Amino acid sequence: MTGSPVLTIRGLTVDYGTGTGAVRALRDIDLTLHRGEVLGLAGESGSGKSTLAYAVTRLLSPPGVITGGEVHYHPPGARDAAPVDLLALSPRRLRAFRWQELSIVFQGAMNSLNPVHTVHSQLTDVLKAHRPGMKAAERTARAEELLSLVGISTDRLTAFPHQLSGGMRQRVMIAMALALEPEIVIMDEPTTALDVVMQRQILRQLVRLREELGFSVVFITHDISLLIEFSDRIAIMYGGRIVEEADAAEIYRDPRHPYSDGLLHSFPALHGPRRELTGIPGSPPHLSAMPAGCAFHPRCGKAFAPCAERVPVPAAPDGEPARSVACWLHHPVPADSV
Known part of the structure; x- marks a missing residue:
């Protein structure tokens, strides 16, 4: 909830x-x-x-x-x-x-972690910067707690990133993101x-x-x-x-x-049951050559006249106030586009 x-x-x-x-x-x-x-x-x-x-x-x-x-x-x-x-x-x-x-877990954990510092050093560095009053022993205890939270043995604190699997490196990044709650x-x-x-x-x-x-x-x-x-x-x-x-x-x-x-x-x-995979024809538009109207209309099998002329604004379809959709199929078509 x-x-x-x-x-x-x-x-x-x-x-x-x-x-x-x-x-x-x-x-x-x-x-x-x-x-x-x-x-x-x-x-x-x-x-x-x-x-x-x-x-x-x-x-x-x-x-x-x-x-x-x-x-x-x-x-x-x-x-x-x-x-x-x-x-x-x-x-x-x-x-x-x-x-x-607010914290962020970046794409590609190996590039996010410093390869020449241990897991302990990188986890406690966050605490040292934002919790200057914490003692060294308290920072280590918190680092151990964070590793346990994400299912990594605390003996990995002394490991370098290259000594961890890809999944473990990603979990270290999640632990770092949660360090300050x-x-x-x-x-x-x-x-x-x-x-x-x-x-x-x-x-x-x-x-x-x-x-x-x-x-x-x-x-x-x-x-x-x-x-x-x-x-x-x-x-x-x-x-x-x-x-x-x-x-x-x-x-x-x-x-x-x-x-x-x-x-x-x-x-x-x-x-x-099994279903056929249809995919989406074509490729996403280049940002420097965005189509007029709805950006998806060149790839859309349901496109009609206003799609190439007007940008649809996200709005709730009739009877569904909890959702929004930006598509002329579900909103009144502008009179000058008919």
Whole structure:
């Protein structure tokens, strides 16, 4: 059961580059993450998922620039307190905010961990920076506790990253993200390089930790089948926009956007009768040559006249206030497009 909002994103827009050569990577993103919720973010490569994560955490590398929108964090137990404007935080306050209230697990743990430092050194470094009053013995005890949380033997504290398996390195990154018990954990395709058995083990541990510690999760992946299993809600991205958002069960049973339906029919069902895998024809559009109207219409088998002319705005279909979809199939067609 999810609670009040913990993170709200409104109108977030991101460009790569400036001036006439700028390329728009995110376009007016609106999302709400609720307390204790797992929000899945799905889409093909290049849809803007990772850019969204880095924009929210203000980790965008040049030439990425946030050109519009708001990102607000709502502290726990403070109904009357003003939300924190993440885009307005000073570098000092932002440094204190990261890991303390919001942490991120990056794609590719081997590249995220420092190869010349032990697991102990990297876990305690977070505590040393944010908990300067902790004694060395207390930091070590906390590091041991964190490894136990993610199912790794404490004798691995003295190991270097290359001495761990891929799954163990990823779990060390999850342990590091949970070190300061943040309210929000953003996970950017954390299981992409792992086999399916290890993927399921890590996801089961993540679900257990979420239930035990009560943090909220934004889980980013191109594999929508993973999200269906353990997400509360799913947002589908295409061409830098949110094209559909709904409860995970609703997305699975009745996807409304043709792109969502294509993603769902691109992987085999684990249960029930066999079904034909249809996939999605064509390739995602290049950001510098985005089609007019709905960005998906050149690949959509259900496209009609207004799809190539007007950009559909996410809205709730009739009788379904809990979901939104950006598709002319489910909204009134503009009179001048008929």
